[in-house]
Amino acid sequence: MRVRLLFPDRDFDPAVPLPPWAREVIRDLRLDPVFDAMAAEDPYLRELVPKVALAGLADPDAIRYRQEVFLDCLAHADVLEGMRALALRALAAERELWGFGDSPSSVLYRATRLLDQLLPTLRALRALGGAHCAEFRSRGMQRLLDELLREIDAPFFAEAEAERAELELPRGELVSARLGPGNKGEDYVLHRGPVERSGWWRRAWPRRRSELTFEVDDDDETGHRALAQLKDRGLAASARAVADANAHVLTYLDGLRAELGFYLAVRTLTARLAALGAPFVRPEPRPTAENALAADGLYDLGLALTSPRPVVPNDVRADGRPLLVVSGPNQGGKTTFLRSLGIAFLLMQCGSWVPARRWVASVPTVLRTHFKREEDPALRGGKLNEELERMSATVEALRAGGLLLANESFASTSEREGSLLADGVTRGLLDGGVRVVYVTHLYDLTRRLYREEAERGLFLRAERAPDGARTFRVLPAPPLSTSFAVDLYRQVFGDPGAPE
């Protein structure tokens, strides 16, 4: 039995840790507030959500599979929550039964107790699923409930409970073994005790009983310890089987906890944005090769969740253009725009809705970021080298159909040198089939790209109002040669040359 709500054909493994590059993407796109809002202070979900979100899907149909489940989740959140609550309760029972002894007899003892908790949980899960199975529309939920009702049926419960009773060893322990290395017993196997002593039982003991029987004296401490070990050897395989049986059930419940948890977390975020009056829309995933990208009212979700002021939305029309170059004044909203794009791509790829009024985009095969690092004293002197190293690692992960979000990459060296490096990287990636969004103030670079990549490129500029003030809007425009640092200087120090 499988949960399969995140993938139609495989399980999600919440135990796999986030890869190192994922931490960079989280940092660069400032995803923590987004994940915080989804997890709503649940530490389990806080750990889970980034793992699902960063393991983005590349196939539009796989994305639609999740979108359908999420629609079901929006419509029947109470059922999903009820199922998850049952799973959580059983998993908590397991933690309470946690013990130190891992000898077969103590494992068997605990496993039996746990089984006593799991069987009722499965009954309740079946009842809940049976009551609501007709209400769901998504392929994922329908498959899950069909399987649940089919597999854990009355015969299953009958067998499981009979085996549970046998575990009390009502007729003593009967095991068989072979002579292993050094003639010590090995390959111990527990058998059902005989109901009565007849038939094969008599054939098995042809000799006089006394010769083949021995008894450990009551006051023989060593002998009793050895006997206990022998009993344990006999129980080991069955203890393992029962513990494994529990583990299988718990794996299933674990899957419910994780996969239902993800959808419920996205729902939490949806509710939060509805309260803020911010649009959150079902994205339309397009095939990678189309290089589609059209967005209305796109905004930086992280900023919207944390900023007290309203955030400025942007529209983008970049269909068929694999290169986006964003230039313009410092602190003019370039990086925010880049983040809003990155977050929308990422959320679309994990099956969530996206922060925009409309979003139609090709699904990248892989998404990576390369952001300028803040000054790091440990790296002084080796900054360019560090940037190149990081870029090389990033490129290593990219392939045709991938998407690179670059923010002021190669700004750590002179403009001429930085532009030279950036030009090689950008065009090498484009010609390798990678989509590139490059935020930069390297004028040498933007001018060259504007001249030579007019077909493939869309050139955007952070807008400046006629009075010099920033609007934080990003609009199509050719690159400008002047930097706007003088503005900032004026803002902070007043007019250059004016008395202090």
Place this chain on the structure above:
Amino acid sequence: MEFAGLLRGPSGDTGDRSGATTRADLQLEPVFGAVVQGREEYDLLPIFRAPSGDLGVVEFRQAVFRDLERPAVRTAFEGFAGSLRSVRRSLALAQRLPVPYQGARWFLDAVREYVAAARRLSAALAAAEPRSRGLRELGEFLTEYLATAKFLRLAEESDRRGAAIAALRYTLRIEESRVTVGAFAGQAPFSAEVAATFARFPSGARERGTRAPRERPEMDPVEEAVQARVALLFPREFAELAAFRDREREFFDPTVARVDREIQFYLAWLDHVRRLTERGVPFCYPSLSERSKEERVLDAVDLALVGTRADPATTVVANDVAFHGAERILVVTGPNNGGKTTYARMVGQLHYVAQLGAPVPAREASLLLVDRVLTHFERGEPTADLRGNLLDELVRVHELLAVATDRSLLVLNETFGSAALEDALFLGREVLERIARRDALAVFVTFLDELAALGPATASLGSVVSPEHPEARTYRFRRQPATGQAYALALAERHGLTYEALRRRLPS
């Protein structure tokens, strides 16, 4: 048939006094220590301490090494070694354990493993068709050995007894403190029933299993009592078990034991090679000459540095070595902590390891097969007695020159480094001229630039300085000073980030 072993050359300390100093200066002892780690039972260090100047021996070993690089051959010997280790363990237990039949059973298992190991090795060697003389002759020896009447009887009888014991299955019924032994009647395992019921749930990473009680080779009193009753249940099988041991005490062939040790020399080095190769260190078989002093080595690294680095991510800088034409002495100059000592050590190591017949840490190497590597490394803090120190150094260098031949390699590191400038210059010139007259090869590390251009016998090697980061150590040495290049593009090239490099990395 007589089989002369897999080493052919010296396999123990040759008594050469300078050998220990050389290994200490070249820091080879810790390297060899790491190489033989986990193989202490074979006593391999004497082999590593016995380099050979005999081209026949060295090429014999190189051929065996090459054979062992083929997975089929290597796996065969690894399996063989593992089997013989377990044979020795079982025999030790057979000696030690007091319970009747128990020792006899360990002995039987040891013999069966021995027989199987010898057969597997022979079959694997026949299938792999080794090219080296050493392994071909070993294969022939094994073929003959396996056909001897003694071996055939051993194999047949151990097999029969083993099969008889393995077929026995018995039951135990445990009620309170009473145990009853009986014959097995084919009952089904209960665990399978449970597993079948719950098979509909997914298996995952949650299974933890149980801890089986720690199994020691000794029997506890209950196991003893069980074995005694199983013996009553199956009297014939147990009697034959005891008789077999008494008959076959002397089964282990001494040549098989010798091969077991000598092959470990090769496997130990290849394991080390593999560990380093995984970290990007190239290895190659040096092409060796007993006469030509034209040497050419590409991308060599210092074994001491690369073998002891805790952080596997750090790459160790590789350097080239070359002697052209009449050149005999590489004079190495450069800033402190710039890797001069490492470089000198590396050149010495290359020649020493080549003498063992083993692959060396370089991408490509043509070397003189030297008769010995002679070293003088300045050690520790010099005492206040400068005159005494200098005298000691001169005595040591004189000793080295006395034994050096025109096939020796001298590695002199900061020799006369504590002398006054004028003295050091004078002594350096004198020593270099003597080396040149002796026609020996040498590496001479010095802070005296003047010594780098003494004549056609010397070649100057300088530390490469990076134009953009002149303060950074490159640990690279070149015959010429670096030409000023666009540092950024060089960096981009190194990181594979030029347009051309990216096109290669991202095939569309």
